[in-house]
Amino acid sequence: MSARDEILGRVRSALVGASPAVEVPRGYRTRGDASVDVLALFAERVADYRADVVRCSPDEVEAMIAGALAGARAVVPPELGWHVPDAVVDTGLSALELDELDAVVTAAAVGIAETGTVVLDHGPGQGRRALSLVPDLHVCVVLAEQVVAGVPEGVARLDPTRPTTWISGPSATSDIELNRVEGVHGPRRLVVVLVG
Amino acid sequence: MSATFVGMPAFPEAARNALADAQLRGNLALATRTIRGKRLRVVGELPDWEELRLAGAALKDSALLSLDSSLERLEASLTAAGATVHWASDAAEACSIVASVARDHGVDEVVKVKSMATQEIELNEHLAAEGIAAWETDLAELIVQLGDDLPSHILVPAIHRNRAEIREIFLRRMADVGRPAPADLTDEPVELANAARLHLREKFLRAKVAVSGANFAVADTGTLVVVESEGNGRMCLTLPDVLVSVVGIEKVVPTWQDLEVFLQLLPRSSTGERMNPYTSTWTGVTPGDGPQEVHVVLLDNGRTRALADEVGRQALRCIRCSACLNVCPVYERTGGHAYGSVYPGPIGAILNPLLRGVGESDQLDSLPYASSLCGACFEACPVRIDIPSVLVDLRAKVVDAHRPSAKPEAAAMKAAAWSFGSGSRLGVLERASGVFGGLASRMVRRRSTSGRTALSRLPFAGAWTGARDLPAPPKESFRAWWKRTDGGRR
Numbered sequence: 094m095s096a097r098d099e100i101l102g103r104v105r106s107a108l109v110g111a112s113p114a115v116e117v118p119r120g121y122r123t124r125g126d127a128s129v130d131v132l133a134l135f136a137e138r139v140a141d142y143r144a145d146v147v148r149c150s151p152d153e154v155e156a157m158i159a160g161a162l163a164g165a166r167a168v169v170p171p172e173l174g175w176h177v178p179d180a181v182v183d184t185g186l187s188a189l190e191l192d193e194l195d196a197v198v199t200a201a202a203v204g205i206a207e208t209g210t211v212v213l214d215h216g217p218g219q220g221r222r223a224l225s226l227v228p229d230l231h232v233c234v235v236l237a238e239q240v241v242a243g244v245p246e247g248v249a250r251l252d253p254t255r256p257t258t259w260i261s262g263p264s265a266t267s268d269i270e271l272n273r274v275e276g277v278h279g280p281r282r283l284v285v286v287l288v289g
Numbered sequence: 290m291s292a293t294f295v296g297m298p299a300f301p302e303a304a305r306n307a308l309a310d311a312q313l314r315g316n317l318a319l320a321t322r323t324i325r326g327k328r329l330r331v332v333g334e335l336p337d338w339e340e341l342r343l344a345g346a347a348l349k350d351s352a353l354l355s356l357d358s359s360l361e362r363l364e365a366s367l368t369a370a371g372a373t374v375h376w377a378s379d380a381a382e383a384c385s386i387v388a389s390v391a392r393d394h395g396v397d398e399v400v401k402v403k404s405m406a407t408q409e410i411e412l413n414e415h416l417a418a419e420g421i422a423a424w425e426t427d428l429a430e431l432i433v434q435l436g437d438d439l440p441s442h443i444l445v446p447a448i449h450r451n452r453a454e455i456r457e458i459f460l461r462r463m464a465d466v467g468r469p470a471p472a473d474l475t476d477e478p479v480e481l482a483n484a485a486r487l488h489l490r491e492k493f494l495r496a497k498v499a500v501s502g503a504n505f506a507v508a509d510t511g512t513l514v515v516v517e518s519e520g521n522g523r524m525c526l527t528l529p530d531v532l533v534s535v536v537g538i539e540k541v542v543p544t545w546q547d548l549e550v551f552l553q554l555l556p557r558s559s560t561g562e563r564m565n566p567y568t569s570t571w572t573g574v575t576p577g578d579g580p581q582e583v584h585v586v587l588l589d590n591g592r593t594r595a596l597a598d599e600v601g602r603q604a605l606r607c608i609r610c611s612a613c614l615n616v617c618p619v620y621e622r623t624g625g626h627a628y629g630s631v632y633p634g635p636i637g638a639i640l641n642p643l644l645r646g647v648g649e650s651d652q653l654d655s656l657p658y659a660s661s662l663c664g665a666c667f668e669a670c671p672v673r674i675d676i677p678s679v680l681v682d683l684r685a686k687v688v689d690a691h692r693p694s695a696k697p698e699a700a701a702m703k704a705a706a707w708s709f710g711s712g713s714r715l716g717v718l719e720r721a722s723g724v725f726g727g728l729a730s731r732m733v734r735r736r737s738t739s740g741r742t743a744l745s746r747l748p749f750a751g752a753w754t755g756a757r758d759l760p761a762p763p764k765e766s767f768r769a770w771w772k773r774t775d776g777g778r779r
Contacts, residue, residue, distance in 0.1 A: 096376040100538065100589045103378075104357045107597035115351035120340035121550065138563065185577075188494045188528050208556075208564035221578035222527040222569075226520065245549035253510040253545040254370070256575050259552075259568035264520040267560050268429035268445055269452055269478040270316070271323045277428060277482050278489065279520025279567060 125242020131206040135240045136287055138209025142262020143275055144283040151288055154234060158198055161232045161284040165195035168228060170220030173198060175234065183224055191227035197280075198232045199225050202257070204240035204287075205247040209262070211235055211285060212247060214255045222256055231280040233260070237289030292439050293411070297629030299655035304623040316451050317624050321615045327561025328612060328669075334563070335553070344550045346673040349606035352508065352541045356596065359508045359541045360587065366511030370573025372583040380410035383535055383588050387412060387500060388419050390533050390584055396421065396497050399533075402515060402522045403427035404502025405443060405609055406535045406588055408631040412500065423500065424466075424492050426521035428485050435462040441625030441633060443611040444559050449624050452476040463488050489521065499525035499580070503536045504608065505551055506585075509544045512572045513585070516555055516565050526569050532580035537588050539596075539605040551608060554671035558610035591644030600682040601643045606672040607636055613666035613676060619659055628656060635666035639679045647683065648690030657683035719766035 094102075125131060136146045149157045155175050167180040168191065177198050200218035201211050211233050213219045225231055241247050251257055264279030275281065297303060307313060332338050352359045364374045377383035383406075391399055399416065401407065401423050413423040413434075425434045432447035433440050436458045440446030447455070459470040459481065468491055470484045501522070505514040513534055515522045526532060542551065548570075556565040574583050596602050614620045614634030625633030629652050630641045638656040645653055657680045666676040708714050765773075773779070 096378045096382055096589075099378050100376055100587070100593065101357050101360065103589065103593035104360070104538075104596065107593050107602075108354065108356065111354050111599075113351075113355040115347055115354055117347040117351060118340070118343050121337040121344055121553075122340075123549075141563075142566070192490070192494060205564075210564045215575075215578060222523070223579075226523050226527055244553050248546060248549040248552070251545075253507065253512045253570070254572050256569070256571045256578060258523065259564070259570075261562070261564035261566050263566070264518075265566045266428045266482055266519045268427070268432070268447060268519075269455060269481055271320045271327075271445060271448070272478060273560075273562075274478045274482050276479065277486055277519035277521070278426075278493070278524055 121245075122243060123245040125206070125246065129206075129242065131240050131242050132237055132287065132289075134242075135204050135206035135209065135235075136285075138206060139211070139262070139285050141209055142265075142283075144209075144262045144285055146285045146287060148287045154286060154288055157286045158232055158234070161286065162196055162198070162230070165230055167196040167198055167232075168194045168224060169198050170218060170224055172217040173200060174218055183220055188223060188227060191223060194228050196230035196232060197225050197228040199234070201233050201235045201239060203247045203250050204235045204285075205242075205244060206240055207243045210247070211260045212251060213258045213260070214251060215258070216255065222258060225258065225260075226279060229280055230282045230284070231260075232284045232286065234286045234288060237287070240287075292437050293414070294439060294629050294631070297626075297652055299651045300627055300629070300659045301655060303627035303629060304619075304659070307623045307627045312451075313449050313624050314622065316449055317621055320445065320448050321621045324561055324615045328558060328615070329561075331557045331561055331563055335557070341550055341553055342671055342673050345554050345608075345671055346603075346606060348542055348547050348550060349539075349608075349672055350603075352543050353539065353596065353602065353605055356538065356541070359543065360538055362508040363506055363511060363541050364587070366507075366509060367573060367585055368511075370511045372511065372573040372585050375584060375586045376589075377535075377586050378589045380590050381415075383410050383586050383590065384412050384415035386584075386586050387533050387535065388416055388421065390531065391416070391421050391498050392419070394498055394531055398422040398424060398492075398496070399498045399500050400424050400426055400492055400496040400525050400529065401430075402499070402501035402517070402525045403430050403446075404500070404535060405631060406502045406537050407500060408440065410535070410588070410590060412535070422466075424489070424496075426489050426493070426525060427517070428482065428519060428521075431485055431489070432458060435459065435466070439626055440631055442614060443609050443632065443634070443636075445611075449626070452478060452481065455481055459484050459488075467491060489524075493521075493524040493528055496525070496529045498531045498533070499529040501525055501532065501534045503534050503540055504555065505542050505548065506536050506540045507543075507545050507548070508541050510572055512545060512570050514548065515569045516552075517568070518560065518566045520567055523567055523569055526571065527579050530580055531582045531584075533584040533586065535586045535588055537590075538592050539607075555608050555610055558608075558612040558669070558671040591646075594646060595640070595643035598643055601639060601679050603674050604636065604639050604643055604676075604679060606674055607640065608672060610671055611636075612669040612671065613674075616665040616669045618661060618663060618665070623659075628659065635660060635676045635680075636674070639674075639676055639683060642683055642687075643679075647686045654687045654690070657687060716766075716768060719768060 169180045202214040203212040263283045429447040442448040456476040463470040503513040620634040
């Protein structure tokens with residue numbers, strides 16, 4: 094008998110007499126409180142993780158990116174909607190080549206205010222997953238209309254067939270005496286540019 | 290690097306050794322106090338925490354109570370997304386599947402994301418025996434691996450180590466397996482984290498095969514989820530060409546939407562953050578992005594045994610957050626090693642016997658007694674596992690497994706029922722107890738924290754008093770005092 098048949102057989106005999114019908118009570122909040130300013134909350138919660146947050150209007154984005162990079166050598170995905178002077182455009186760089194660069198600039202898919210989270214779905218302007226991982230500084234541009242109040246609204250906006258990366262502050266660890274320390278393997282600095 | 294839990298003594302003996310280690314107790318008290326405070330703050334922020342717990346418990350139950358069809362759905366959606374699905378009924382099968390994938394690609398090393406399932410099956414030891422090095426990349430796992438040590442906490446396996454010990458391990462061992470630690474390394478956590486970054490980066494950049502677990506597996510879509518902090522998980526899940534994920538069959542959740550519940554419950558319960566720094570989700574193979582060969586090993590290894598236990602099956606809801614460890618008065622004092630398993634603390638006290646069977650070993654059978662039944666674990670559990678009830682049920686099963694030789698505890702309970710059943714019998718026994726109390730106070734060796742004299746060991750009830758201090762009986766019972774003084778009037 095294959096391991097598959099063996100396991101499924103054991104599951105079925107373990108569940109003899111058990112009722113498979115379970116009612117799931119969904120009494121939790123699925124919509125944010127309308128009186129809350131989600132953009133202000135998002136900015137505050139992202140900053141709580143010791144990420145840098147800058148807010149600007151749509152025509153100031155390129156200046157904000159340049160300010161955050163401060164001359165660092167950056168890689169950008171194809172189709173990033175903003176011009177980054179002197180940036181390398183990703184054409185399938187190897188991990189070693191990415192490791193030679195200081196920074197990456199990407200767009201985002203969703204921002205979640207309550208948890209201070211940016212979600213990338215690695216669509217246009219966001220690049221493949223390695224891009225926003227290997228360089229040490231990540232500048233991430235989030236549009237006001239991408240920001241939702243809570244996790245349920247964020248999950249609803251995402252497509253499960255795409256890979257997603259949820260980012261809440263810079264890389265960190267709590268493994269030494271359970272205190273949070275920023276900066277391990279992912280980008281040690283995160284700058285979120287919130288537009289609008 | 291072959292530290293193992295095999296041959297660990299039963300809990301009472303292991304706990305006595307741990308309690309004598311003042312450094313360990315200091316490290317644990319500091320760490321658990323810190324994490325309890327953080328958890329309470331972020332859980333308190335959510336007005337709907339109880340509703341989330343109820344939903345989380347019900348969602349896991351709905352997947353578990355139809356686990357056969359949940360797994361068939363998961364398999365079909367994973368396959369449709371380009372992943373190769375393997376089934377492993379025990380640890381040996383799972384290890385040899387992972388080893389054969391590594392061999393097929395001719396590698397002598399793999400990088401690993403922290404994973405309880407791969408610890409449970411002792412994958413690293415198995416791969417080492419086949420000449421394949423498995424590099425742990427989570428900071429705490431690295432500390433444990435370099436220190437030839439055993440994990441003592443689900444979330445923070447090196448919780449028993451303080452910063453000075455970690456510095457010493459890095460300086461002594463990193464050079465043996467790769468880039469050495471900086472010679473001027475201090476015990477500042479920022480410097481220790483940076484030493485790990487430099488040491489592991491060369492391994493990430495050259496690795497061809499990665500091994501992970503998964504926190505959740507979505508049946509409807511075939512999406513796997515890894516929740517982490519450092520970015521080592523993202524490195525392993527993204528950079529190598531080949532990814533093998535070992536996933537316990539209880540990790541399945543019904544739909545993508547259900548993650549809206551678990552991605553709120555898990556980070557707040559585990560690291561005490563609103564959200565952990567990084568969560569990765571992936572669905573099979575994405576052309577041009579990440580590993581182009583994706584394997585998923587669905588692991589039983591005792592989970593179907595636990596599923597067959599009507600009371601105990603709720604333990605399979607566990608999302609490995611470790612909140613129950615941090616609030617447990619027993620865990621806080623003994624640490625994780627005393628439980629003799631990669632699953633320590635209250636959840637380990639039920640999960641280990643449920644996975645491996647009652648009556649199999651004294652070590653396993655001792656675990657359901659490693660609790661004061663205070664109930665703090667149930668209060669903290671984000672998926673409402675009623676650990677105290679399962680503990681009591683397992684104690685009954687342990688007693689049943691050891692019949693016909695009646696336990697002294699059972700005999701004592703019977704005797705108590707007889708004496709409390711009649712006032713005159715109770716009076717006689719109280720007088721006897723008073724005589725004993727007089728003797729005891731003369732031979733007593735210490736006072737309890739309440740200032741009362743305490744007996745630390747009784748010759749005829751060693752199993753009971755070996756792990757507890759018994760207050761010495763007073764010389765005169767309340768009833769005798771009342772009679773002698775006419776209720777205090779004389």
